[in-house]
Amino acid sequence: MSVLDVSSEGGLAAAYISMEPNEASSLAAEVYGIRGTATKFATEKDDTFRINVDDGRKFILKVANPSEDESEIDFQVAMMVHIEDRDPEVPVPRVIADGQGRLHRYIEDQAGQRRIARLMTYAEGTPLDSTGSNAQEREKVGEILARMRYALEDFTHPGESRVLAWDVQHLLNLAPLLEGVENPEQRRQLEQGMGRYEALAPQIAKLRRQVLHNDFSKSNIVVDHELSEFVTGIIDFGDSVRTAVAIDVSTALLNQLPRDARENPVDDVFAHGRDVLRGYLSIAELTEQELLLIPHLTMSRVVARALITLWRVKQFPENAAYIMRNTEQGWGQLDWFLSRTVDEVSATLLP
Missing domain, CATH: 3.30.200.20 (Phosphorylase Kinase; domain 1)
Known part of the structure; x- marks a missing residue:
């Protein structure tokens, strides 16, 4: 499937006249x-x-x-x-x-x-991207993600196998977008990240799959610090699809990565993500192979986010602030992954 086919799925590339309040x-x-x-x-x-x-x-x-x-x-x-x-x-x-x-x-x-x-x-409640969280609260986020997985394990629908640009299992379809990345250093990073994904693609293709939310970002998680359950809402099912269980988890971990990894380098970008994973594993299991690949899939989502947003902002410059709101942080995150060997990244989340 071509990059334009992937990018236009789900209305991503379609302009329209917006409705007023x-x-x-x-x-x-x-x-x-x-x-x-x-x-x-x-x-x-x-x-x-x-x-x-x-x-x-x-x-x-x-x-x-x-x-x-x-x-x-x-x-x-x-x-x-x-x-x-x-x-x-x-x-x-x-x-x-x-x-x-x-x-x-x-x-x-x-x-x-x-x-x-x-x-x-x-x-x-408050969107999680507008407030902080402690370790126990992040565990609650992981628990809800796991419960959603189990609630959906027997769900099927004719629309489940659509191809989405944001579904990392199709990352290689975005390769033509590299040509439009104007910054040479950014392009080099994205090419290197894409190359790592390509080398792991045969293993990724064998992962367990089912219908999943696929966008467990902080902006889609509503919380209340005063409630013991913490999570009061999971919203935006627009990127839901049949995909790998490991991809669903990696997306949740992506959104726990530090936003200032370039300005303030850290030894462990998964420090907060580990709390989410701990909560997840208290409800649902992951295989060793999934744990090995989740860090690489997290990196791959960073690559996808950069490629899609850099392409989209040229198509819809009037919506630049919204489209690019999470892109800049990704370069420091990529620094962390690419400065380590594949084996080092693979071992990141192993017990």
Whole structure:
């Protein structure tokens, strides 16, 4: 599959006319009978709003990118319903049906675009990327990731095998994007990281796979320091896919790496990630081969993030701040991985 095919999956490369809050408020009232004020969130490929009702209730209204296929939306909704059924204590959003019992439906917006809308419950708390965490709290994050894995282990759907740019198992499809990296040193780092992945690709291809969240980033984890469970919400199933269990874990660990690894080098970039992994392993097992490959998969996600965002910011310069918000930290993280041998990186998370 070509790089353009990969990059356009899931609406990543599709421009559209964005919906404004006033229209979202009207949509929530007309379709779902929810009358309130809409506040828009910064997002990458759709329009997402919080609907505040006068009685204190809050909801999330998501209006898909016009290019998103109905099967992809149905896949995400079915995942959330399945998790609720298998493990109701896992705090995923509850999808709310419209007046005809539909969990998602087509609408035509004021710009004449045919789009899919869905309404969900709102997770109270603070996004983890806006607050700190201690070791015990990070363990709670790992526990929820493991519980989600087990809740989804018997889940299947026709849309599960889509090809996503953010799914590291397809990293080599992004190789043509290297040509667009203008900074020679950054390009050298990315080429070296890509080369390491390519050498390990036969082993990665043999890893266990199932449907997984695939984007356990801090921005998608809602927390409350006052609650013993800590995690109050897991949001954004837009990158969910059938992928390797080790890739799902590596994505969670990526988002625990230090953001200032270049300015303040550390001996162990996984210092916080180890807490997440400890919580995960208290619920679910990982094979030795998975533990050997997870550090390399974490590095590979750094490579993918840089390639995708450097390409996307040229396509959508008006959204540069959002697209590039996590890219700069990656160069110091790559320094850490590439300054060590493959064997040293492999041994990082072994007991």
